[in-house]
Amino acid sequence: MKILALDTSxxxxxxxxxxxxxxxxxxxxRLKNKDHTRYLIPEIDRLFKKSQRDLEDIDxxxxxxxxxxxxxxxxxxxxxxxxxxxxxxxxxxxxxMDAIAxxxxxxxxxxxACIQDAKKNKVYGALYKRDNGLVRLxxxxxxxxxxxxxxxxxxxxxxxxxxxxTGEGCQIFKEDILKRLPQGYFAxxxxxxxxxxxxxxxxxxxxxxxxxxxSTRNKVELLYLHSQYANITKPxxx
Amino acid sequence: xxxxxxxxxxxxKEIARRLSSGLKEKDVLGLVGDLGSGKTTFIKGLAxxxxxxEERVISPSFVLIRxxxxxxxxxxxxxxxxxxxxxxxxxxxxxxxxGDGITCIEWAEKIEDFLPDSCLRIKFEIIDKDKRDITFYSxxxxxxxxxxxxx
Numbered sequence: 542m543k544i545l546a547l548d549t550s551x552x553x554x555x556x557x558x559x560x561x562x563x564x565x566x567x568x569x570x571r572l573k574n575k576d577h578t579r580y581l582i583p584e585i586d587r588l589f590k591k592s593q594r595d596l597e598d599i600d601x602x603x604x605x606x607x608x609x610x611x612x613x614x615x616x617x618x619x620x621x622x623x624x625x626x627x628x629x630x631x632x633x634x635x636x637x638m639d640a641i642a643x644x645x646x647x648x649x650x651x652x653x654a655c656i657q658d659a660k661k662n663k664v665y666g667a668l669y670k671r672d673n674g675l676v677r678l679x680x681x682x683x684x685x686x687x688x689x690x691x692x693x694x695x696x697x698x699x700x701x702x703x704x705x706x707t708g709e710g711c712q713i714f715k716e717d718i719l720k721r722l723p724q725g726y727f728a729x730x731x732x733x734x735x736x737x738x739x740x741x742x743x744x745x746x747x748x749x750x751x752x753x754x755x756s757t758r759n760k761v762e763l764l765y766l767h768s769q770y771a772n773i774t775k776p777x778x779x
Numbered sequence: 780x781x782x783x784x785x786x787x788x789x790x791x792k793e794i795a796r797r798l799s800s801g802l803k804e805k806d807v808l809g810l811v812g813d814l815g816s817g818k819t820t821f822i823k824g825l826a827x828x829x830x831x832x833e834e835r836v837i838s839p840s841f842v843l844i845r846x847x848x849x850x851x852x853x854x855x856x857x858x859x860x861x862x863x864x865x866x867x868x869x870x871x872x873x874x875x876x877x878g879d880g881i882t883c884i885e886w887a888e889k890i891e892d893f894l895p896d897s898c899l900r901i902k903f904e905i906i907d908k909d910k911r912d913i914t915f916y917s918x919x920x921x922x923x924x925x926x927x928x929x930x
Contacts, residue, residue, distance in 0.1 A: 611868075661896065
């Protein structure tokens, strides 16, 4: 079973090639101008050359589905769809936030709180714990920072565990978090971003439980979280 | 809040040019006013202050956004033809508002809820054929100072 995983939801371009639960090649590079479109295809090409594998042998294309940069997400999606069009393989869509949470070591028996800046004092978030893999407790959320902190405190008391924060939001919100939760821990900076290798690992974990989560080209979806103003099924006429 | 009366197209441009010298990246300008009240003229002045040829500035009524390369990038939104809020979200507006340039939005009242709190609001009122009242307002301390110095 071979998986090509890619994530373009953040300022990183992250790629990984996995074979039978082993990561055989990966790229994780920070882009200066969020120009994922420019580097994605050449980097995929390089990944295959480096690992001496063929694109044709890929069984599953996996993409990080967000939440994250709107344009970034679409870069990965359109690339995956185009590859799938010729390869006729399966597609797996895994939230990038799961991959961020998976950066946190299993030994740390803590609640993992992902946080990303959604602007105007709102955040994207999700809460997890590690338990032979990854268990999502809450999410995926788009809410006011203060409400998210209330929710975290609630879950913290229920689970009776310490909380470790990760995600790019750690940078901007660190002080505000410590004001509300003085005993909060923060992950190292390298754990704030989604690694494609984690996406691949999460695919292997999910495959053991349920093979039906794999998707086809026409069904694959991104994780868009809309603000309350736009969160309506019927288009709102301006 | 400050209101400046402009008596001509050139004067509107000059006011905008003066404003441009104080602006920095991530500043968002919300322009409100009827058709022909001077919004695009104002942006032409702003562009020229940033070292962009004003002829390049035309209202992106159909494409919704235009980008101009100046001393600082200038992003020009025209939401006149915007019908649904979903269309606006599809523009990836955060990339512009919180990016590396100055954003100007014509018909900004249509996306009131998405404007950053620090937005500089500019209202255009038609007084008579050439005369326009231009009112500036912002909650942001930095922009407040700039408005104060504007004439």
